[in-house]
Every structure is written in C-alpha cells, then in structure tokens.
Amino acid sequence: MARPKKANELIDLANTIAYRAGWFLRLNHDGGSKYKTIAQALSISPGMAKLLCAGRSWTVERVDQAMLRWPGFQAFVFPQSDNLHDQIILVLKELADLRERIDRINDSLGEKR
Secondary structure: OOOOHHHHHHHHHHHHHHHHHHHHHHHHOOOOOHHHHHHHHHOOOHHHHHHHHOOOOOOHHHHHHHHHHOOOHHHHHOOOOOOHHHHHHHHHHHHHHHHHHHHHHHHHHHHHO
16 A cells, blocks of 8 residues: 555655754764764764664654754754744654554454454
C-alpha cells in the first residue's frame, strides 16, 4: 500500500531537519575529538553524538537543546522558520498519528487472516 502524500511530505521534512542538524554539527566541530566535544556540550555519549552528526536520532528535545547551545543552529537548520518549535511538534504528532493508523490497519488485516 502506498503512503499518503502528506505522510511522505512529513517524513521528508523530518529527514531534512535531521540532515541539516547533522551537517551543522559536522561543519562546526572538526578533528578527531569532535564526537567527544559534541557529547560533552549536549551531555550525551560520543556514540549518540556520532548518530546526530549522521543526521539520525534527532528529537524535539535534542533540537531545542542544540538551539540553546549553539546560536547559529536554528538559522542553519531552519533558515526560513519563525515558528520552529511548533513546526517540529506538528511533524512529530502527525507522524505518530500515521504510525497509529498503520498499526490499526495491520491489526485489522491480521485478524482477517
């Protein structure tokens, strides 16, 4: 079953946010100890810092934390956004809603088998 167009747009937006956030970290932290430096700045493990640099595992809370820590983060990740937090919350809520709907459909199909 094909995903609805809106779901694809939301997933694309979430992926773009994560990708740009990872790029920000890579551009602003170089050298062999960059993961350790990022980890210390965000109170996370170096392994999590590596995931964030790869554009993975970003959450609303982590984006908020990065915006507070690095002044240029918001402008880099959201170059044309005035209501950043609201947009992220909306995307995550819509994705959660879609996941619930998919789970209900899968459960329904399982009962019919």
